[in-house]
Amino acid sequence: MYKIILDSCGELTEEMKKDGHFVNVPLTLEIDEQQIIDDDSFDQASFIKAVAESPNAPKSACPSPNAYMVEMDCDADNIYVVTLSAQLSGSYNSACLGKDLYEEDDESKNIHVFDSKSASIGETLIALKIAECENAGMSFEQVIETVDAYIEGQHTFFVLETLETFRKSGRLSGLKAAIAETLNIKPVMGSTDNGYIQQLAKGRGMNQTIDKMTKCVMDVTTDCENKILAISHCNCPDRALSLKKKMESLATFKEIFIVDMRGVSTMYANDGGVILVV
Template sequence: MSYKIIVDSCGELTEEMKASGCFATASLEIQVDDYHIIDDETFDQEDFLKKVAASPNCPKSSCPSPETYMEGFNCEAEHVYAVTLSAELSGSYNSAVLGKNLYHEEYGDKDIYIFNSRSASVGETLIAQKIVECEKAGMTFPEVINAVEEYIRGQHTYFVLESLETLRKNGRLTGLKAIAATVLNIKPVMGATLKGEICQLSQARGVNKALQKMAGFIAEDIKDSEHKTLAISHCNCPDRALSVKKMLEEKMKLKDIIILDTRGISSMYANDGGIIVVV
């Protein structure tokens, strides 16, 4: 069976995924003051971070339209999947569902399924890779859905950011207790709940200590790690990502570790220096 996977642009794609011909991106959009940025292959992270640093305002994002998803579903592939960032954090999932409904109204029946990642960034990457694994194994469409949904339920997301201001100002930290004062250089260790909501796991003074705590949580939480692929995304800090990789390798055995630079939406929320880990 032929298949296509649409990943919204919060999810990073590896070079292998880009070259496979099986993937498409549904681009979110970002507004920084008067600058309108489409989160596609034209995204310039360096320029974006400069604009954010120079602006007194918080950047805003908007999700792909239902029509964008509908157009993506209109293809020759027999099985079509979409992977979106957590429905608790964005309207991308609901937009994809509406796009699916529009497609069915316009063109009729087709095997289309929308996965709510309950994560973001490389969490979406790993889910997309799981879909490919299932399709290559010859699973039926319902079998792929069941296997990937089970994988999502077992996925863990962690992150340490230099600043939580963008998340806070855009209402993504609703319900969390107040974070310790930035002047104390306290860095929270954050994660995602099973529902895809952001939660605070711990905190430490300084980024390095926070990253070490995060690595400890990961090693403690993940069972049968030798059979799992772990993904790290970083916002403009490759050396920091490599340091986290080393921390994890010292604590646990993993099937594979992939490292990717954040795309536009993940760069917006992670900010310069942010690290996201999903396994």
């Protein structure tokens, strides 16, 4: 038996929720004095409204080591944990500490923590890859080796409708944010090999920026017919569907699916943001 634990930045599809092998451990979101648990009770619309009305940037707190340990205490022999990029959150370090503490009392299980070097559906795709390897009958060590290689070859891209969260958090000066807003400039962002975020391109208007993102995707993507492409969106299902159709017109993928963002992804991407991972 196996179990796959994701922090709540990794969205589960409806099929994954029904599967029984996957579970989320929630982060906590904070906006002003309000704390929000990023679980099934998360209300995206009210969170977006609260973020827009606040002069402060939203924050997140990673799950405690004990929260991971609770999920490790199960009947599964092989346990895999998938977290947000260690460069973006303390979730990975917390999961590693939870693993070490759990193994002090119980060494009977195989437990491994993966740093996704990504976020959102990047974690989702990694979890699906783990399940694919397990269902193919691979050993615990083979699963780790295969999934590590998959992570190294994975690419994450996202486009933001607004830069307000970056401005509020101090990651972008007010002047630059104002100029970008006035000129309707949108950045195409992507993850680096070590899990940091970098700007890849920029466009004027969302349609042009989406086109530039798809070009960035195709510049680094090969063997499309054997790859799953995933899209997550924050309150913009039509934009996500349009992006899906655009990618289908550019290449034949093994599968393309769309999910709505949970809390942590919503905090990063903000209203109208889209993330694409392949």
